Amino acid sequence: MTEAAPSGTTRKAGGVELTLQEDQTARIREWAGAERLLIALDFDGTLAPFRDDPMAVSIVAGGAEVLAGLAALERVQLALVSGRRLADLAALAAPPPGTLLAGSHGAERGHVSPSGELEVEAGGATEAELALLAELTASLESIVASAPGSWVEHKTFGRVLHTRKAEPEDAERATEEALTGPGSLPGVHTIHGKRVVEIAVRSVTKADAVAAMRAQVADASGVGVDRVAVLFAGDDTTDEFALASLVAGDLGVKVGEGESAASLRVADEAAMVTLLGEVLRALRASA
Numbered sequence: 001m002t003e004a005a006p007s008g009t010t011r012k013a014g015g016v017e018l019t020l021q022e023d024q025t026a027r028i029r030e031w032a033g034a035e036r037l038l039i040a041l042d043f044d045g046t047l048a049p050f051r052d053d054p055m056a057v058s059i060v061a062g063g064a065e066v067l068a069g070l071a072a073l074e075r076v077q078l079a080l081v082s083g084r085r086l087a088d089l090a091a092l093a094a095p096p097p098g099t100l101l102a103g104s105h106g107a108e109r110g111h112v113s114p115s116g117e118l119e120v121e122a123g124g125a126t127e128a129e130l131a132l133l134a135e136l137t138a139s140l141e142s143i144v145a146s147a148p149g150s151w152v153e154h155k156t157f158g159r160v161l162h163t164r165k166a167e168p169e170d171a172e173r174a175t176e177e178a179l180t181g182p183g184s185l186p187g188v189h190t191i192h193g194k195r196v197v198e199i200a201v202r203s204v205t206k207a208d209a210v211a212a213m214r215a216q217v218a219d220a221s222g223v224g225v226d227r228v229a230v231l232f233a234g235d236d237t238t239d240e241f242a243l244a245s246l247v248a249g250d251l252g253v254k255v256g257e258g259e260s261a262a263s264l265r266v267a268d269e270a271a272m273v274t275l276l277g278e279v280l281r282a283l284r285a286s287a
């Protein structure tokens, strides 16, 4: 149930309190005053609504236009930071030229060339990592065999148990087996996300990705990292690494409900695009 809030947005009765629009606008204006701006966005659940098939998602209406507008601004560096494979992220998001990309939570890095092609900067598993990935595949395939609807996604540095299409009790059992079995092997980094258990062979988080991108922006513009203000937005547990790493002058946005280190919150992907539109307006007004 929701009730009207004075600013014209809504506040959830008895639930998570949504940040009011007027407060959001003031915080955005303050953030937008920094010398250089890095807008780093998660993809699934932040820009693209969830689907059963991970390759059937697309950015919510209006999102592509807002991203293109932001990417065109001189003071702004746009970036996408996702748990997805870098190539899948680039294909599904179709980000504007110049966008920095982090896939596999930052273990894969790249950018979009002026002609819109993905340029890969870092990535590729070692022999030892490939051996561990094969072990993860075998364990997870045996778990999904007894949990109809669940399946295993193969990523460059990890394997993902997906349970979105499984019956709740099968999903719960498979999740538990993945966490206590392959997810607990030495040398793996395991994250329990939204209807997924991600088991990676490289321990990189979105905080690492954002720190590297902040340094890249500072280098490219010849300023110190302390002059680069970051806006990071995300919806899931993996995004909390980045949100918790933000410093004074940055802006963290949580999409949806749940505990978060973010200071602003929006309800869903559509509201996130609205907030980005507000950012675009504020930046254009101050240009």
Ligand SMILES: O=P(O)(O)OC[C@H]1O[C@H](O[C@H]2O[C@H](CO)[C@@H](O)[C@H](O)[C@H]2O)[C@H](O)[C@@H](O)[C@@H]1O
Residues within 6 Å of the ligand: 042, 043, 044, 045, 049, 050, 051, 052, 053, 054, 055, 057, 081, 082, 083, 084, 085, 153, 155, 160, 162, 163, 164, 193, 194, 195, 196, 198, 236, 238
């Ligand atoms: O870091 P993100 O951009 O949020 O990516 C996280 C994971 O996204 C995908 O899984 C999620 O979206 C799927 C499609 O909507 C959905 O079916 C699944 O339940 C979600 O967890 C992707 O498949 C994973 O590899 C990403 O790590």
